[in-house]
Ligand SMILES: NC(=O)C1=CN([C@@H]2O[C@H](COP(=O)(O)OP(=O)(O)OC[C@H]3O[C@@H](n4cnc5c(N)ncnc54)[C@H](O)[C@@H]3O)[C@@H](O)[C@H]2O)C=CC1
């Protein structure tokens with residue numbers, strides 16, 4: 001596990017930061033998790049024990065000496081750091097302000113990896129003093145369970161940094177996927193293509209949310225978790241793909257904005273788990289129960305998928 005930095009800093013302790021920090025720490029790094037919000041830090045500290053249990057359950061690679069410390073003191077969080085992973089909200093101006101605060105405190109050799117969901121790295125790097133040190137490192141949620149990370153160099157990213165980050169990701173046994181830069185990167189382009197069609201089908205009343213979830217989980221998700229879309233085409237036959245895509249592609253949803261019914265729900269304060277209601281409604285204790293079911297399912301699925309050939 002020699003490629004792993006001895007000291008790493010995660011900036012932003014919301015949905016993504018704690019799982020990222022815990023994964024690196026279990027692999028042996030000393031990790032500082034920083035946030036501007038005391039409340040976010042308190043929540044992360046409370047969740048850390050649970051996340052450690054999950055990492056143990058999936059046999060995430062472990063090495064002695066790793067730890068996570070939590071705090072709102074940026075200078076302390078950056079002391080001696082080699083790798084910074086930025087996980088603050090998805091707003092370009094905020095991320096650029098954070099980069100400026102970081103660059104005022106760190107040496108030129110320190111790497112900054114951004115967990116942006118899809119803002120082009122080249123755009124983000126424009127404001128940096130040392131643009132070559134910025135690289136995209138897109139973890140998938142929940143980051144301590146999904147063992148794949150997209151690596152996206154921008155136009156200014158140092159070439160050597162790409163290989164270095166690939167080695168870091170391999171050091172904690174995740175699959176690095178190296179990509180060329182494109183808005184949304186690969187994972188979210190595919191996910192958002194699926195979500196666009198799903199939301200259109202719901203809006204048009206073609207299927208219920210329950211029916212949609214069952215169809216996508218068993219008809220698509222189960223299959224794609226084993227074979228991937230490229231191999232799926234070989235299994236189905238390229239001639240079948242041609243026959244279907246020739247009439248179906250032109251009928252698929254091509255909306256460019258968020259669906260109105262989603263905007264309406266947001267206006268009503270329905271954001272999902274975080275507000276006890278979104279696509280579904282949740283009563284007392286339901287959100288905690290669903291979160292547990294999801295984690296249990298992901299642990300079981302990851303164990304199974306790790307034990308079968310990579311087809
Ligand atoms: N939520 C998700 O499923 C995924 C999110 N991402 C990306 O990761 C990044 C973080 O997303 P989430 O964790 O969901 O966001 P979040 O909103 O849950 O957490 C962000 C945290 O950053 C903190 N923060 C705000 N300004 C800060 C500053 N100046 N310095 C330090 N901390 C600051 C907030 O207090 C908050 O705790 C975003 O770029 C997002 O697009 C990537 C993969 C999945």
Ligand SMILES: Cc1ncc(C(=O)O)c(C(=O)O)c1O
Nearest residue numbers: 116117139140141142187188
């Ligand atoms: C709905 C949604 N949007 C973005 C992301 C991301 O990868 O940035 C995710 C995710 O699961 O990681 C997501 O579910």
